Amino acid sequence: MNSGKLNKIPVSKISEQSRNGIVFRYIFNNEQVTTIDHVHQDDYYMFILLEEGEYRACIDFNEYKLNGLSIAFISPGQIHFITGYKNVTGYVIGVDTVLINHTFKEVFEKVSVSGNLIVPDIETFENLKSCLSVLHKKIQSRNDILEQNLVYALVSSFIGLVAEMYHNDNLGSLNKRSAIITHQFRKLLSNSYQTVKSPSQYASKLNLSLSYLNEVVKETTNLTVSQCIQNEIILQAKRLLFYTNMTIKEIAYELGFEDHTYFTRLFTKVAGISPTKFKVNYRQ
Structure with a gap:
């Protein structure tokens, strides 16, 4: 490296x-x-x-x-x-x-x-x-x-x-409408994860109730809306940790977090390992 x-x-x-x-x-x-x-x-x-x-x-x-x-x-x-x-x-x-x-x-x-x-x-x-x-x-x-x-x-x-x-x-066994809505949600998420982090905000942008959005996303992905948001953020964080030399604080800011300690706690919770340990393990 x-x-x-x-x-x-x-x-x-x-x-x-x-x-x-x-x-x-x-x-x-x-x-x-x-x-x-x-x-x-x-x-x-x-x-x-x-x-x-x-x-x-x-x-x-x-x-x-x-x-x-x-x-x-x-x-x-x-x-x-x-x-x-x-x-x-x-x-x-x-x-x-x-x-x-x-x-x-x-x-x-x-x-x-x-x-x-x-x-x-x-x-x-x-x-x-x-x-x-x-x-x-x-x-x-x-x-x-x-x-x-x-x-x-x-x-x-x-x-x-x-x-x-x-x-x-x-997709053969999935409800077509659920698949379409999940696709719309994931596309919105991929473009907005840095600035939009609340499940209710995504539901509002899709003109759906949060309970219904959770229902269809769960049916399609077996994940809640909140879990999908967290997974997208952590995936982007892993990419930056793996290849760049940005600090944890810089990565947190890049991903839309003002509090880098909160970002660290979220990463550790979702990934099961701290950002620092992840960086060390994957860059050896």
Whole structure:
């Protein structure tokens, strides 16, 4: 870890890696597993389709293990890094957010509560693999505007298949209205956690009673509104503690707390460890 003063988590930008908003790698027997070897965030979506082997990654402090046929995605802004891999064969696709259909984005945002990893059935996996195999060939050979548009269409088809799989797996049994309201709440929370910390304020902004908002959020996430707010704040705090050299007081202020001792108590209560110990443990 760099010992210099770091106040920003590094962001990998799609514009610095691709002129057309798509980064595509076919991995065979560990070749080209990653081109970025440090903890970072992306400003784009990344999809990993594993055919064989083992691939382990930490995404926002949750450990994920892909083993054999499996798929994972990483949303823009999520801190991640590879923790290990063995005999990996598969695909990694980075896609600019502007190229992803709004409906598909909503699916990925909605299922982020239940995790980024999914194991597809054989038929779905073969469909995804076929799509990527064609995409791989077209990306290598594209020479004109027609082939470029075909590349975009294939990428959209792949993302649509992945979104459908996550939708069916995570939201099929949920009340549709509850899912919509929870999505609206989480989107509002992600934009307002620094300034809005009261559950009743979120209910008011959504024109709902707090009891009803709690009911639908609990149904969808198994968490109360208050717990969701606290989890979002602590996640952002962990990101800053993990990568920057900001002090606890600076982080508290950055997250909208005037009293850093209160922030410390909240972090310790939710995370089960003090901010100082978390920083020491994760930065060793």
